[in-house]
Amino acid sequence: MTVRAAVAGASGYAGGELLRLLLTHPEVEIGALTGDSNAGRRLGALQPHLLPLADRVLSETTADVLAAHDVVFLALPHGRSAAVAEQLGPDVLVVDMGADFRLKDAADWERFYGSPHAGTWPYGLPELPGARAALEGSKRIAVPGCYPTAVSLALYPAYAAGLAGTEAVIVAASGTSGAGRTPKPHLLGSEVMGSMSPYGVGGVHRHTPEMIQNLSAAAGEPVTVSFTPTLAPMPRGILATCSATAREGVTAESLRAAYEKAFADEPFVHLLPEGQWPATASVHGSNAVQVQVTHDAAANRIIAISAIDNLTKGTAGGAVQSMNLALGLPEELGLSTIGVAP
Numbered sequence: 140m141t142v143r144a145a146v147a148g149a150s151g152y153a154g155g156e157l158l159r160l161l162l163t164h165p166e167v168e169i170g171a172l173t174g175d176s177n178a179g180r181r182l183g184a185l186q187p188h189l190l191p192l193a194d195r196v197l198s199e200t201t202a203d204v205l206a207a208h209d210v211v212f213l214a215l216p217h218g219r220s221a222a223v224a225e226q227l228g229p230d231v232l233v234v235d236m237g238a239d240f241r242l243k244d245a246a247d248w249e250r251f252y253g254s255p256h257a258g259t260w261p262y263g264l265p266e267l268p269g270a271r272a273a274l275e276g277s278k279r280i281a282v283p284g285c286y287p288t289a290v291s292l293a294l295y296p297a298y299a300a301g302l303a304g305t306e307a308v309i310v311a312a313s314g315t316s317g318a319g320r321t322p323k324p325h326l327l328g329s330e331v332m333g334s335m336s337p338y339g340v341g342g343v344h345r346h347t348p349e350m351i352q353n354l355s356a357a358a359g360e361p362v363t364v365s366f367t368p369t370l371a372p373m374p375r376g377i378l379a380t381c382s383a384t385a386r387e388g389v390t391a392e393s394l395r396a397a398y399e400k401a402f403a404d405e406p407f408v409h410l411l412p413e414g415q416w417p418a419t420a421s422v423h424g425s426n427a428v429q430v431q432v433t434h435d436a437a438a439n440r441i442i443a444i445s446a447i448d449n450l451t452k453g454t455a456g457g458a459v460q461s462m463n464l465a466l467g468l469p470e471e472l473g474l475s476t477i478g479v480a481p
């Protein structure tokens with residue numbers, strides 16, 4: 140089976156990472172590439188690391204250009220996907236890497252994104268309970284946000300096994316590519332290098348309701364999330380440090396057993412050996428997720444830490460993994476767990 144794939148947002152970071160993966164996917168042929176301000180430019184001038192596509196010229200992002208493909212990936216800013224998606228036919232597989240179709244609760248969407256809710260699509264985090272069944276054969280996929288990917292994978296086994304209290308506290312560090320390619324003063328090298336800084340503090344970050352949605356579903360009861368993101372002086376990577384009160388009787392051993400069971404058959408999620416902790420450098424450019432968990436007995440808290448590459452498992456790799464499931468291809472096709480180090 141060869142599928143023809145179009146990529147909208149090919150000049151951005153998420154679109155560039157997606158193309159890097161699609162170039163080595165054995166069943167994908169790369170079709171139309173589109174941009175906005177960069178329409179008309181050669182991809183080689185914008186994504187020089189994608190040598191085989193250097194002479195491709197970006198088109199305008201219109202439904203006409205994107206239609207007539209088997210798969211359309213939308214790597215566009217929030218709120219831009221829905222208008223394009225609604226013009227694409229029901230037979231086209233549409234994979235939205237933005238947020239437009241992630242949230243189930245319309246009120247949450249309106250509160251955090253400030254626009255009318257477009258709808259909800261099957262959620263592209265296959266590792267969550269029940270997610271694979273919803274993705275298989277689907278023609279619409281909502282790829283998760285990068286922080287919710289890291290946090291949900293770190294904590295869902297503890298919630299699914301009934302081991303964690305319902306108030307999760309998360310501090311996560313992200314590399315600057317998480318903020319996209321549009322220039323902003325706080326992303327200047329001189330602002331970021333040699334410094335770490337929090338942002339979106341106090342329950343206002345738009346990924347908070349997405350984490351609540353995932354963890355509450357795993358727990359079977361409402362979970363609250365206190366989420367503090369921080370910007371780290373590195374181009375890629377997320378390290379999510381997550382904690383919750385341990386329910387009575389929880390030990391490091393019972394936690395480990397729950398996580399071993401949850402991840403036993405997962406091709407991309409790796410519970411590290413005891414005593415070894417996740418590091419962003421270990422998953423650079425790979426679709427792997429590193430997780431470690433323990434019980435802080437003195438504070439009676441579960442501590443779960445994950446590392447992902449925000450551009451790979453955090454968006455483009457998750458999109459390809461979900462596409463594979465939707466098309467009935469092997470889930471791991473075109474994806475690697477091999478990183479780049481040092």
Ligand SMILES: NC(=O)C1=CN([C@@H]2O[C@H](COP(=O)(O)OP(=O)(O)OC[C@H]3O[C@@H](n4cnc5c(N)ncnc54)[C@H](OP(=O)(O)O)[C@@H]3O)[C@@H](O)[C@H]2O)C=CC1
Nearest residue numbers: 148150151152153174175176177214215237317319320454
């Ligand atoms: N970066 C990350 O780690 C992650 C990103 N995502 C999501 O992926 C999507 C893209 O993010 P990212 O690549 O980081 O962002 P970038 O800013 O790097 O890229 C944005 C892309 O969208 C295009 N674009 C901008 N405005 C419009 C518009 N009005 N209509 C059509 N196209 C437009 C840009 O085109 P041009 O350059 O030609 O103007 C560019 O190709 C976002 O929804 C983001 O939330 C999800 C998870 C992680």
Ligand SMILES: CC(=O)N[C@@H](CCC(=O)OP(=O)(O)O)C(=O)O
Nearest residue numbers: 237238284285286313314317318
């Ligand atoms: C460092 C940084 O700024 N990160 C982005 C997360 C981007 C992302 O993954 O997610 P979306 O698809 O929801 O935009 C942020 O905090 O807004």
